[in-house]
Amino acid sequence: MVPCKISLLLASVFLLPISLPAQQPSSAPKAKPKPRVIMVGVNGMELDIIRPLLLKGQMPNLSRVIEKGAYGKLRTVSGPNCPRVYTTLFTSTNPDEHGVTGFIVGGITANTHMLKEEPIWSMLSKGDVTVGMANVPATFPVMPVNGYMISGMLTRGKNCEDGVLCAPKLSEVTGGDAVYPAKMREELLKNVGDFYIDCERMPSAGDLKQHEGEVIDRWLAKVQTIRDQQTKLFDYLLVSHPTDFTFLAQSCEDRTGHWLYPITPFNVGYNASVNSVRQSAFPDQYIAFDKVLGTILKHVDDNTYVVVVSDHGIKPLREFEEKDPHAHADHEKTTPVIAKHDFADGDDVPGSVFVMGPGVKHGFRIMGLAASVYDIAPTLLHIYGIEQPKQMRGRVLSEVFEGTENKVAENK
């Protein structure tokens, strides 16, 4: 059971009354419009897989963001996994400080009641920035914002009682609210349909045995159905509920990489009966993601920043870890995985960041690991002119904006 008392306490701490912006007298000079930010989270985006696709012209939308903006690797935390890193991204504090140290914390599936630090959506809401979020990991149960929030990975529901790496439909959610404000749930069911929240659970070795091709194809088809539903949801939200800050996330790419990473046959864990069936499955996920990005980019104007961010990369199994290197501890040790990301050294699997928008340098590359997941929240606050609170460990990624020297890029 989730401790409700704590949630009430946090709600009161994080949600001070939201004041409306003061009315401007009609004679006042026209104020600069508030910037819009559309942030797209991609779980486990792996640059080793993406770069060849960019070269081949198979990710034209991400190419456009790179050309018109800045990009680079994003240093992540140790033992990175989605809830652990996303919550660091929300708060710019480390996992021990913010409390969401992994999928399971103290025997309970990670949830927003565990948050011990103020998340970015609360700070922006208090700063009169309207906030819209959908499918972002570790946001269940949803919290009140100055806008809307639809939960993502770790949402619990029918056939997904523990909420870990499975996909309840919106109508099947149990154990908390998946939509804020609650009245928006009916509207979504009516206009978008009963969409899956998060991606599909991976098949087990038992499911796969002697039915590999069939199981893989069925799983990939379900993944595409989920992605189509999420694309429809994102498009609907951007049209019908535009907000200053919008944060949308995808998680099927990472899920595919774990068991269908395409390096063969030298991978540790390589199993020809599984891993030779659909070698393009994982790269295909990014090609499909690029189409989702294309839908989102249709809603971008000159006043909009686009931030594509990944919490970590994903690499083939390759070194001894304390845990069984052949099983992904977070995926219940039933799927025959060939790649993972929760290596003790997070620098083995950096995430990535791609930024485009007003005043952002064009074609700028952040070298090395100068940018980190801690820097995203301070940079967002900077865009909205909100002062960075003391507890935040990151910095504003000032090198990506015009008018700053390329110190980091030059790697001095």
Ligand SMILES: [Zn+2]
């Ligand atoms: Zn993963």
